[in-house]
Amino acid sequence: MLLAIDCGNTNTVFSIWNGTEFIANWRASTEWQRTADQYYVWLTTLMRFQNIEADITEIIISSTVPRVVFNLRVFADRYFNTRPLVVGKDALLPVDVRVDEGTAVGPDRLVNTVAGHDLYGGDLIIVDFGTATTFDVVAKDGAYIGGVIAPGVNLSLEALHQAAAALPHVDISRPQGVIGTNTVACMQSGVFWGYIGLVREICDRIKAEREREMKIISTGGLAPLFQQSADLFDEFNDDLTVHGLVVINDYNRKQA
Numbered sequence: 224m225l226l227a228i229d230c231g232n233t234n235t236v237f238s239i240w241n242g243t244e245f246i247a248n249w250r251a252s253t254e255w256q257r258t259a260d261q262y263y264v265w266l267t268t269l270m271r272f273q274n275i276e277a278d279i280t281e282i283i284i285s286s287t288v289p290r291v292v293f294n295l296r297v298f299a300d301r302y303f304n305t306r307p308l309v310v311g312k313d314a315l316l317p318v319d320v321r322v323d324e325g326t327a328v329g330p331d332r333l334v335n336t337v338a339g340h341d342l343y344g345g346d347l348i349i350v351d352f353g354t355a356t357t358f359d360v361v362a363k364d365g366a367y368i369g370g371v372i373a374p375g376v377n378l379s380l381e382a383l384h385q386a387a388a389a390l391p392h393v394d395i396s397r398p399q400g401v402i403g404t405n406t407v408a409c410m411q412s413g414v415f416w417g418y419i420g421l422v423r424e425i426c427d428r429i430k431a432e433r434e435r436e437m438k439i440i441s442t443g444g445l446a447p448l449f450q451q452s453a454d455l456f457d458e459f460n461d462d463l464t465v466h467g468l469v470v471i472n473d474y475n476r477k478q479a
Contacts, residue, residue, distance in 0.1 A: 226279045226303070227468035228295060230286035231331060232354040234444070237266060238465040239277050245465065247275050255290035259298035282307035283314065283472045285330040285464065308475055310334055310468070317474040319366035331464060332359045333367060338467030339440055340365035343458065346435060348426050350456070351463075352443035354378060356418070358425055360433070371425055376445050380414055397451055415448075422455060 225240040230253055239247045249269050270277065282299040284307050286292050292309060299307040308314040310330040318337055320328060331351070336359055339347045345363035350356070355378070358371040374382070376395055384392045393407050395414055403409030430437050441449065441456040442463040450459045460466070 224277045224279050225281045225283065225469065225472055226277075226299075227465045227472070228282065228284045228286075228307075229331070229334070229464045229468065230284065230288055230291050230295070232287055235291070236465060238462075238468075239275070239279070240465075240469050241277070245462065246277070247273065248462075248465070253288055253291060255288060255294075257291075257294060259294050259301055262294065262298045263302045279303050279305075281305060281472060281476075283310070283468045284308070285310040285334045285468060287329050287331050308472060310471060314471055315475050315478055316471065317365075319364070321362070321366050321368045328367065329357075332357060332370065334464050334467035334471065335359055335442065336361050336365070336367040336467075337470050338460075338463045341470045342460065342463075342466065343438055343440060346433075346437045348429055348437050348439045349463070350422055350426070350439060350441045350443075350446070352376060352441065352445040352449065356421075356443075358429065360429060360437075371429075373421060373425075376414060376418055380410070383410065383414075395445065395448065397448060418449065419455065422449065 227238045227240060229236040233253060234250050235253045237249045238245050282305055284295050296307060299305050310333060316333060318340060322328060335349045335351060339349050339361050345361055345365050347361040349359040354375045356373045356375050360368050360370050362368050380395060384390055393410050396411055397415055398408055398412040401412055401416060403412045426439055438457045440458045440460060442460050446459055450456060
């Protein structure tokens with residue numbers, strides 16, 4: 224079985240793929256200090272709790288936090304006797320990357336590109352609501368051709384709270400109306416409708432620049448909240464990144 228690890232700036236997702244479907248998904252906060260032994264104890268405890276027996280023989284890692292990769296490599300070697308594939312390091316991609324020479328593209332963005340093309344074909348805009356809100360543009364043939372990076376929703380709220388002493392920390396949710404009648408409602412309206420406008424404007428400009436219709440796919444932790452705006456996205460896929468890891472692992476196995 225395959226253990227797919229998606230390590231983001233905020234959370235790390237561990238998913239077990241049995242060759243047909245994901246039989247388990249777990250999420251932990253991303254901490255670069257966490258050791259290989261701690262990863263193993265945490266994972267095996269959850270597996271026992273859910274009565275999951277999995278013979279893990281392959282591991283693939285996508286990480287936007289380079290300092291985490293070393294301990295995940297040790298974790299794979301020490302406890303599963305396998306050398307993991309690391310996207311952006313030693314994993315081959317089934318799609319081209321067409322950006323300026325010398326540009327480093329985040330592995331999560333490459334994985335989302337692979338997954339999007341595999342599931343939906345080309346001419347895509349993939350909007351990932353993570354620590355940053357990213358827009359990845361996928362060409363008709365599946366190539367990654369660039370994108371946009373904006374501050375993440377929670378990052379924006381936290382910056383607003385820290386920079387303005389009178390404004391409280393609030394959780395993002397869809398407000399009942401645009402006009403807030405208290406401070407929290409005003410902040411939630413500004414962030415929610417502000418990001419709706421940001422996503423719509425950026426996607427419209429990408430389509431105009433590409434001079435074609437493009438399908439818009441949403442993913443990431445806050446994507447379900449913005450999915451409530453029915454005309455904004457064509458598809459929502461919460462498992463997009465881990466699906467991409469499975470596709471990349473299969474591709475590399477065939478190339479070996």
